[in-house]
Amino acid sequence: MKKYFLLSFVLLCFSMFTSCKQEKVQPNIVVILCDDLGYGDLSTFGHPVIETPNLDELAEKGMKFTNCYSAAPVCSPSRAGLLTGRSPNKAGVYDFIPSPKKSPDCRDLVHLQAHEQTIPAMLKKAGYATCLSGKWHCSSRFNSDAQPKPGYFGFDHWFSTHNNAAPSHHNPNNFVRNGKKVGEIEGFSCQIVANEAMQWLKDKKNDKPFYLQVCFHEPHEPIASPKNLVKKYLPQAENENQAEYFANVENMDKAAGSLIKFLEENYGDNTLVFFTSDNGPETLNRYSRATHSYGSPGKLKGMKLWTNEAGFRVPGILCWLGKSTFNGTTDAIVSSLDLLPTFAELSGAELPKRTLDGESITSLINTGKKERIKPLxxxxxxxxxxxxxxxxxxxxxxxxxxxxxxxxxxxxxxxxxxxxxxxxxxxxxxxxxxxxxxxxxxxxxxxxxxxxxxxxxxxxxxxxxxxxxxxxxxxxx
Known part of the structure; x- marks a missing residue:
């Protein structure tokens, strides 16, 4: 009897040890960031026409955030804030970063500076492999030795454009891979970006956990979409340009879906996926090339570049593949600034030694409850x-x-x-x-x-x- 009790006790302790060890396994982390996707542009967020089944399913399996905020109502500062967990103003990124052209207000100097501490750099120190695929837009002198490149901030592999895919989403020719220009690539930007991310994972020669940041150009102008999808939306659209916008969002959903399916099949035991947008939707015809900008703010006031809600209140979805978390819709206030401290807590990485403006949402992920301390x-x-x-x-x-x-x-x-x-x-x-x-x-x-x-x-x-x-x-x- 004593031997049986002792054996049972040993097995119980081993089981508890194994369970604790498994709990401490670092998760793979994937951030999918859209460009100018409005609060109301996904069907799961209420769009009456656009079909986004893959992201709808991701939200159904995980968490949908109805109070999710970006760090700014425009691209460059939003991205700087996401990477650093701090207000982009502290990094000196106040507005979108144009190509270098000397100006009295020193705008040509603006870039994410070398002293900034980022998510990929933090996770790399904690043993992660890291990759950026898609839009960068955090420097005025892209791919120049005059300013730090994405690799400087912790990305082992980067495949990026300075700003928009050019000349459009179709057959873009302005991608750079690890400092080398790639030339024209056949296909649509969103799938090109997703394919690069999946190929990097296939080629990865180690078993390190990974941080993957996938930055789609869609649905930012200049928009281009598959003809079959445009044709699908023509009967429901005001005109062909609107149909092309609707198709553009669905095409992005298809690319996201291919990536999510790959992750489920190959890393479905422990991969956290967070989907969001850099800011709200562009205003139709705000500038000469914004002819397809039919993005929806939903019920929110304003658009991109506004400090009213539609400028920076964006879709937010989190799904932790292979792990049971809170499931459903939450109105808890979350921000892209929260990603860095959250990923630090989940990975065991050491936080940067500076005051952050975001805060960890780990308790929200686990229980669906969190009291926010820091204002946005x-x-x-x-x-x-x-x-x-x-x-x-x-x-x-x-x-x-x-x-x-x-x-x-x-x-x-x-x-x-x-x-x-x-x-x-x-x-x-x-x-x-x-x-x-x-x-x-x-x-x-x-x-x-x-x-x-x-x-x-x-x-x-x-x-x-x-x-x-x-x-x-x-x-x-």
Whole structure:
């Protein structure tokens, strides 16, 4: 009897040890990032026409975030924020980064600087293999020794474009693989990007866990889509351009689906997949080439480049293949800034020794519950709407304009020596308060209706913005 008890005890201890060991296995991590995909562009987020069965299924198997935010309402700062877990203003990335052309506001200097600490670099130190496939847009001098390339920030393998796929999504010719130009590639950008990611995994000669960042160009202009999909949507579209936009989103879904299927078949025991967008949808005809921009903000106010919700409230889906997590839709507030601290906790990686603006959502993944401690704040000085600064705390969002003694500040692309004083001395004025739980469309300013809430939010807003300004990078030539 004693021998039987001892054997049972030993087996139990071994089982517990094995279980704990398995729990500590580092997960593979995949981030899929779309470009200009609107909050309402997926069928799982309510689009009445576009079919996105693969992402719908991913959401059904995992978690769908209805309060998911990007780090900025435009591409470059959004991507910088995702990579670093900090407000992009602290990295000095305030607006989209154009190709280098010397300008008085030092915009040609803007890039993700060498001292920035990123997700791939952090995970690489923790034993991960890392890959970037798709859009980069974090430097003005892409693939130049004058500024750090993606590989500098921890990507073992990178296959990227500076900004958009050119001349369009169809047969792009501007990809660079690990510093070498590739030339024209036949096919559509989204599948090309997915294929590169899958090929990298097939060629990987070690059993290290991996971090894979897949950055689709879709549905950013200049849009091109398969003819059969365009034809499919013509009966439901206003015109051929809209049909091409609808087809573009479905084509992206097909590419995402091929990647997800590959991951399920080969790494389905322990791979976390997070899908989102860099910002909200482009406004139709905002610039001359935006002729296909029929993206949907859903019920949200604004579009890309706005500090109203549609500028940076984006689709968010998380599915942990092979692991049981909270399943279903959650209205918990999450941000792309949260990815770095979350991945650190899940992988056992050491966090960067700096203050982060994101926070780990591991408890939310496991239980569906989390109390957010840090507010989300955006200062986007080139906003189309008049309110340049916004903050979200729990059910509340507060916004304001910025004014000097004589006038409201105009559109600013970059903070540099010449406008530092102007921006830092501008006063926060014309506050608006919205209850996001009851009014996601921002239709009613409730500052007077809830004076105590407004007073508290205004105080915190002023404090948080002052702290952000203090750490904002100022460019100098």
């Amino acid at each position: 704040i955006w200062a986007f000085y080139d906003a189309i709407n008049e309110e340049r600064v916004a903050m979200r705390v729990d059910d509340w969002k507060i916004m304001c304009r910025l004014k000097t003694d004589t006038a409201y500040i105009g559109h600013i692309h970059n903070l540099y020596e010449g406008n530092e004083k102007l921006v830092k001395e501008a006063k926060m004025v014309d506050f608006e308060l919205f209850n996001m739980k009851s009014d996601m469309s921002e239709t009613e300013n409730v500052a007077q209706k809830y004076p105590e809430v407004f007073k508290s939010m205004k105080q915190k807003f002023e404090s948080e913005y002052a702290a952000l300004l203090e750490e904002s990078h100022i460019w100098k030539r």
